[in-house]
Amino acid sequence: MPKENYSIAKSKALLNRYDDVLLRGYIPHKNIFRQADMGYPAFVQRASGARFWDVDGNAYLDYLMGFGPIVLGYDDPVVCRAIQEQVADGTVYGLAHPRELTVAELLIEVIPGAEVVGFFIGGSAATSSAVRLSRVYTGRDRVIMCGYHGWHDWARPGDEGVPQTVSELTCAVPYGNLDALESGLKKYDNQVACVVIETIQAGGPPDGFLQGCVDLAHAHGTVCVFDETKVGFRVAMGGAGEYYGVIPDIATFGKACCNGYAGSFIAGKREILGSKACQSVWMTATAHGDPLSLAAMEVVIGELQRRNGIAYQWKIGNRLIEGINAVCEAGGLSYRLIGVGPMPRPVIEDSDRDRCMAMLRGCLARGYYLHPSHPMFLSLAHTEADIEDTIEAVREAIGRIIRRKKRE
Ligand SMILES: Cc1ncc(COP(=O)(O)O)c(C=O)c1O
Structure with missing residues (x-):
């Protein structure tokens, strides 16, 4: 279920202090300012396994894994x-x-x-x-x-x-x-x-x-x-x-x-x-x-x-690609994962960007950190149940968008 009170207020408050003391350029591809504008958290407090907790106390199943380094799990x-x-x-x-x-x-x-x-x-x-x-x-x-x-x-x-x-x-x-x-x-x-x-x-x-x-x-x-x-x-x-x-x-x-x-x-x-x-x-x-x-x-x-870790990344990555693409197609959303199992790359059609971002924000509020554009990464800490839960979270988020549209 969504966290009723999902908020990234503390992340945004910390961002307000950023430019006074820090160089933006050293985090270019992580552009946390743009991420916060999209409704994504900007500051992390800690991480464990395949999950991280932001400074607002929200937990997420992570699909960026530090932009790739975390392959076994954060605290393997x-x-x-x-x-x-x-x-x-x-x-x-x-x-x-x-x-x-x-x-x-x-x-x-x-x-x-x-x-x-x-x-x-x-x-x-x-x-x-x-x-x-x-x-x-x-x-x-x-x-x-x-x-x-x-x-x-x-x-x-x-x-x-x-x-x-x-x-x-x-x-x-x-x-x-x-x-x-x-x-x-x-x-x-x-x-x-x-x-x-x-x-x-x-x-x-x-x-x-x-x-x-x-x-x-x-x-x-x-x-x-x-x-x-x-x-x-x-x-x-x-x-x-x-x-x-x-x-x-x-x-x-x-x-x-x-x-x-x-x-x-x-x-x-x-x-x-x-x-x-x-x-x-x-x-x-x-x-x-x-x-x-x-x-x-x-x-x-x-x-x-x-732990046969390469094959495992392929297995769960391929299932993530197949599952998310199937529910997005069924729900008429253009969000797709392309590329290779261990690092699926999201793509969105420009004309459908708002609905895809709404779906991704819906997933964030339920604790699933999927990215709109950067290749994502699996780890040995992601379980097969995590993958199924993520696919279900995407399906539910699309369902909510469709129901909201019908009410309008
Ligand atoms: C393909 C590729 N080469 C080089 C680099 C640079 O690596 P680093 O950010 O560790 O300096 C990156 C980082 O994202 C990369 O993806």
């Missing part, structure tokens, strides 16, 4: 134990920790095409490292990108604050369009260091797209980088590359690899990453190789394997 006991043990042993050192080697060896074992690994903090640092390494390896400067790859200068051409000389080196091409990629490679013949492809966007890659990217890049002497930041440890441990059977030169991972800790990594061919040129590139940072992230990563891999 195995991760919590590994973190506690590592905290007791220290959180940062001035030397390498042996776990860097054991986790790298583990990643090389489980990710097809991974021969050499490097650890970073955050997806942006991982994708930026892949770009720098490609530049060094090829002796070229230009980058062709496809999708979102983080906030660093090379990945935000044309943005405020990004020097024009840097922007000019990056050219963006549309997803799924090999002709556009080929044109870019031809236009800048012998100048492109790498193509960086966000492997799954919208409904997923058209047939042959990912292999086509690799082949075209290689035909032009360019490094092919798969950005698996959102996709790794979800559609497959090795992301879309593994799922669709295509091996890039370098792949970048973040988010789900550490179940909420900040670590990220790149993995790729020894021929490139093991080359003398790449082995001498400066990518040092105080927190790279973060012991807490490595402790988390080690058990995330183990738990996904032990």
Whole structure:
């Protein structure tokens, strides 16, 4: 049943204090101001399992999961134990920790095409490292990108604050369009260091797209980088590359690899990453190789394997897609989930936006946090009953919209 007194008043009150003391830009894709305008909560108090509680005390079954990192559950006991043990042993050192080697060896074992690994903090640092390494390896400067790859200068051409000389080196091409990629490679013949492809966007890659990217890049002497930041440890441990059977030169991972800790990594061919040129590139940072992230990563891999976690994400994700699409279709609403089971992407027809938002707000008031547009994420903490309850909540929310319409 809906909470009669559902309110996000405290979230809104906190937002009023935001601009006085905080930079908005550091939360761009989380744009909590826009979310509050849409009736979504802006501030979270705590989270557990697959649920979070906002500052107004409302509980939600979460389908964003931190925009992807939480794959086992917010307070997964195995991760919590590994973190506690590592905290007791220290959180940062001035030397390498042996776990860097054991986790790298583990990643090389489980990710097809991974021969050499490097650890970073955050997806942006991982994708930026892949770009720098490609530049060094090829002796070229230009980058062709496809999708979102983080906030660093090379990945935000044309943005405020990004020097024009840097922007000019990056050219963006549309997803799924090999002709556009080929044109870019031809236009800048012998100048492109790498193509960086966000492997799954919208409904997923058209047939042959990912292999086509690799082949075209290689035909032009360019490094092919798969950005698996959102996709790794979800559609497959090795992301879309593994799922669709295509091996890039370098792949970048973040988010789900550490179940909420900040670590990220790149993995790729020894021929490139093991080359003398790449082995001498400066990518040092105080927190790279973060012991807490490595402790988390080690058990995330183990738990996904032990609990058959990839297959489970597919199973419940596919059921969510099928169930929500069926009730929306039956109720005449355009809200649909497209794409792959572990990270369904919502789409709404513009002409039907108001009714879809009303449905989503109805779900929020009942404790189901479904998003209007961003890919959503499942976790091993979502139960099959949670999924059925969510589908039922969508059905009921549509029913209320229809009844209200009839009364008007
Ligand atoms: C595909 C992709 N690449 C890179 C990034 C950047 O990762 P981060 O936000 O951890 O810096 C993101 C973040 O959403 C992403 O989705």
